[in-house]
Amino acid sequence: MTVEAAVAEAFREEWGRVVATLIRVTGDWDLAEECAQEAFALALERWPRDGVPRRPGAWLTTAARNRAVDRLRRRTKEAAKLQEVATLADDHAPARDDSGVPDDRLRLIFTCCHPALPLEARVALTLRTLTGMTTAEIARAFLVSEPTMAKRLVRAKSKITNAGIPYRVPPAHLLPERTGSVLAVLYLLFNEGYAASAGADLVRRDLCAEAVRLARLLTRLMPDEPEAYGLLALMLLHHSRRAARVDAAGDLVTLEHQDRAKWDRGEIGEGVAVLEAALRRDRPGPYQLQAAIAACHATAPDAAGTDWARITELYRRLARVVPSPVVRLNQAVAVAMADGPEAGLELVDALRDSGELAGYHLLPATRADLLRRLGRRPEAAAAYREALGLASTEAERRYLAERLAGTGEDGPGEP
Structure with a gap:
């Protein structure tokens, strides 16, 4: 080395x-x-x-x-x-502080997640200080401009200093008010490792491993919080597929075509067990629902045996709890798999028309895939070109370029 x-x-x-x-x-x-x-x-x-x-x-x-x-x-x-x-x-x-938690990074997360800070600032500040992500990378994760994110970070740091927010894990009776923010931070940290927002590598295993480690620590700190267990289960189930997500050349391999023999069955078993323990508390939340979706994929015998009807229903429930456009985009994919590409495309087009995911490369990429499956190749090619212009990792760009070539319409398109 x-x-x-x-x-x-x-x-x-x-x-x-x-x-x-x-x-x-x-x-x-x-x-x-x-x-x-x-x-x-x-x-x-x-x-x-x-x-x-x-x-x-x-x-x-x-x-x-x-x-x-x-x-x-x-x-x-x-x-x-x-x-x-x-x-x-x-x-x-x-x-150590009086919380008994010996990890500076976990204390940092709880400091950043003080309720005096806006939610977006809490997550962004932690990602900046904990992972070294650039302001541009964090801005992309939040779908905002770099100057906007820079201002948020400056304001958050000033608020912590001026308000004298202590650097510590809060006492037990104050943990619930910060739980949502801390979970969001850990999930974004994991996601940046699982699907990097920029750079040559699609997967940054070090960030995934760090997020899983902190999630385990959080479940020990908050043993009665089912969403902490739901998040840990979600991470484990996704992380179990890490070895199959890119090929030897570093190119993206979609879930449908991954070699399931490379999936970590030990992590899948642990993830399912953690999820079941969370669900037994009978307080389902967004992380538990997402983990249940991931479990459907992880436990399916093959791509054809995936229970898409169950996944569609889980996404419908998730969209009611978390009405975000990204969730609705994932729901559209599930609908397309369960009910056909035309049904999914209708939902994707509604999202495109709303403008809520402008600049998000997975929207035109998803639309392109559905158009391709419907045989509408010129439209699919145009959507692939749009996605290619927005994608920020080399692995994703290579994948989209290959898909565009597969349409037979891989010229420059209309000016």
Whole structure:
């Protein structure tokens, strides 16, 4: 492995831990991010000469801490914080607060999910600080412009500082008011790993694994919350298919054509068991419903044996609970599989006409697939071109280009 690859791997695995640790000891979000960035830049400079350290995370945390010390030395009014940060152990050991939770990253999520912050800001801020996702990547996940997202992040950081929001997991009686936000953060973190919003790789397994780890920690923290178990089940069932989602060349393999022998049966079994435990509490919520849909796919003997009628009904229930356009798009796909492409296309066209998913590449991609199945090749080609222009990962673009070529209408189209 090259040094550049080692630094890139360390960024994926350690960014959130380094930033969360520095936020805990300095209370300064911008300083934490800046010092973390400088530590990774220093790694690119030092590791080629000194070699990749045995514990990259500890090395990066120490380097970032030293940068923070240097910065705070220049701030005479920050003497107390200087003393606090200087005592941070070099061994990268986590510190506990009165919640008994030893993980800085989970504390960071709960801090970001304070009810004083707007929901979108809570999720976006956590993704920025926990994963190192760029503002552009987070904006794409929220289907908003980059400047809009940048303003949200600045306002959220200022609110935390000005309101004195504590960096900790709240006491048990306050957990319910933040549960929805924390679950949303973990799900978006998982989704960014499961279907990256940009870059060469469709799947970022490190982010998926981190989201699953934090979801497990959350179920231990909130053992009576069925939606926490529902989210964990959903992640496990999706994650079980990770080895089959791309081929040896890194190209996207759709669910219908995946080699099910590559699916992780152990994770499927665990996911189903976790879901059943959640459903026994008789408080179904959106994550449990999505997990039930994922279970239908994961337990089907093959693509032809998928219970699309059951999936369609589950999506109808989910759309009542979460009336989002993305859910309705997925519902349209299920309807198309259960009742035929014409029925699904009617729903997709209604979504297109509403403008709610403008700029979302999966809308024209879905429409293209349904038009192709109906034999309307020129229209399908136009929709594939539209999707191709919106897709942000190379794997998705290659897949769409192949589909466009398959229509026999792969020219440039009308100007």
